[in-house]
Amino acid sequence: MNQPVTAALATAHSNIALVKYWGKRAGCDPELNLPAVGSLSMTLDELRTVTRVAPASADRFELDGEEVEGKPAAKVFAHLDRLWRLGACSGPRPRCAVVSTNHLPTAAGLASSASGFAALTIAAAGCFGLAEQLDDPTRARLSAWARMGSGSAARSLWGGFVRLDAGTADDGSDCRARPLPSPRPWDLRLLVVHTARGAKQVGSTGGMESSRLTSPYYPAWVESSAADLDAAEAALRARAFDQLGEVMEHSCFKMHACMLATRPALMYWNGATLEVIRAVWQLREAGGPVGYVTSDAGPHVKVLCRAEQAPALAAELAAVAGVHEVQRVAPGPDASLELT
Template identity: 50%
Template sequence: MSTEGPLIGCAEAHPNIALVKYWGKRDEKLNLPAVGSISVTLDALTTRTRVTFDPALRRDELRLGDGEAGAARVSVCLDLLREKAGVGWYARVESENDFPTGAGLASSASGFAALVRAADAALGLGLDERELSGIARRGSGSAARSIFGGYVEWPRGERPDGSDSVAHQLLPPGGWPLAVLVAITTRRSKPKGSSEGMKHTARTSPYWEAWVEGQEEDLAAARGAILRRDFQALAEVSERSCLKMHALMMASSPGLLYWNGATVEAIHAIRGLRHEGIPVFFTVDAGPQVKAICLPSFADEVERALRGVGGVLEVIRSGIGDGARVTHAMPVVGD
C-alpha cells in the first residue's frame, strides 16, 4: 500500500455490560477467555477515538482524555492492522470517554472497539465485524463484544490460535428494548485492574474450577432467555452469574472486593423493588457501579429508587446501543 501524508480515521463505540460474566483467561497473550460471556451494549456511554498514522512519528502515542497514557496494548492491536495493510507508520491515538474511566464501566471495551474501527477506516482495510472483534479482543477481552450492538455472545472457543473466540450478535438493539440504569457510586479508578484481578483469582480462588465448569449452563440459559424475550429467566441467570463472579473474587487470597457500601445498598434497593412487583434485576462488573436492567415502562421508578440510595452520586439512564462505527475517515492514499 503506497501512501502519502497522514492516514486518519475516527470512530465511536459504547461499553457493554456482561449479563453472563467474563472472568479469567485461558491464554493471556491472545486474551482468550476461560469462559464465554453474554452482554448488552449501552447507548448512553460513548468513547470517541481518532487514529492518525503519521510517517513523522517514532512510536505509537496514546492520549486518553487530558493526559498521556501507555500505548503498549494499543500497539498490539495496531500492529495486527498495520501488517494487514502493509503500512509501517506509527499512530497517534486520541481517545475520550463521556463517563468515568477505569471505574468498572467497561471503558476499555469501548476504547479498544473504537480504536480498531477507527484504525481500520484510516488504513482503508474494510474488515468485517468478526475480524475486528478478534483484533479488539487482543487489547481488551470485553472489547470483542463492543464491536457489536444489541445482545452479544463471546464464546470461549477451543482453538489455540483464538480464531473461534470472536463475538457475534444474538439480537440487534431494537430486537428487545430494555432500559439500563447505571448507579455511579464512585468516580475513582478501581484499585486493581481486571487483568491482574483475573490472574490473581485463577491462582488463588478455591471456586475457580466450579466457576469454569458452570458457565456453559448459564450461557445456554441466558441465550435462550434473550431469544425468547423472557425477562424473568434472564433476570435469574444474570444475577446468579454476577454473584458467582464476585464470590469467586472475594474467596481469592487475599480477597478481591470491588464493591463499596453504596454498591450493596443499591442491590438491596433493586431487590426491594422486585419484591414490590417491579420487573428489574441487577448486575455488577469488576467495579463498584451497579447496573439495574428493567422494562422501559418501569425505568422512572427504578431511577428514583437508585437516586434515593445513600452514596449513589449519579444515575445514568441508557438503552441498548449500536456497535462500533466510523464517524469520520480521511485516508490519503498515494499512487
C-alpha cells in the same frame, strides 16, 4: 502492501456483560487474550468512546484532552503494532496520533476498555487501509482483533445483545463474538448506578489471574458458565424478562464469590453497592418496579429493567445513601467507522 492514506474516526459503545467474563484461558498464546469463559452482553447507547487515528511524525496518545505517556500509552501503541502485523502490512508501522474521548468514566468498572479498544481497533484499521466500511465479515475480523487488546472489546463491534463464545481451539479461531438478533425490538433499559468516583484500585487483568491461581471457586465458575450462556440466550430469544434477570444475577454473584475467595480477596464493592442491591431486591419482593442486578470489577451496580419501569426504579435507587448518579441507558448501536 497497505499504507495509511487518511485519518479515521471510530465510535464504539461500551457493553455490560449480563453473563459474566472473568478469567483468561491457560496454556494458550497470551497474545491472543483468550477468555476462559464465554459472555453475553448488552451494548449501551450513551456510554461510548470516540477515537481518531491519523498518520503523524511521532506516536502520540491523547485521552480526554490530556496527553498520556507511560504504560497506558505503551499499551495503545502495542495494539497498533499488533494490528499492523495482523493486517500483513509491509515495512515498519508508521507513527500515529491517537486522540480518544471517553464518554464514560475510565477504569471504573464501566467497561471503558471495551469501547476504548474497539474504537482504537476500528480507527486503526481504517487508517492503515485495512477497512473502508464495517460490513459483516470486516466487523467479525475486527472483533477478533479487538479482543487481543481487551477481552470485552470483541463484543462492542455490535449493538444490542452480543454473545462471545470462549471456544476451544488453541489459535482462538472459534473464540468469536456474534450479535443475537431479536425477532422484534425489546424495550429494555440498563440503569447504571454510580456509587463511587474515580478509578478502581485493582485492574481486571491482574484480578483475573489472581482468581485463576488462588480461588478455590474458580474451576466451578468456569465449568458452570456455558449453561448460563445458553439459558440467557434462550431467555433473550423468548423475551422472558424474569428468566434473563435470574440468570444474570446468578452469573454476577458466582463471579464475585470467586473474587472474594481469591488470595488476597478481591472486593470491588463498597457499602453503597450493597445497599443498592438490597434496594432492588426489596422493591422486587414488595411488588414495586422490577429490576435485576449485575456488577463488574468495580463498585457500580447495573440494573436491568423494562423501559416503562425505568423512571420509577431510577428514582428509588437515586435516593439510596451513597449513590452519586443513576443513568438510564437503552441498548446501543453498532460501532461505526468514518474516513476523514
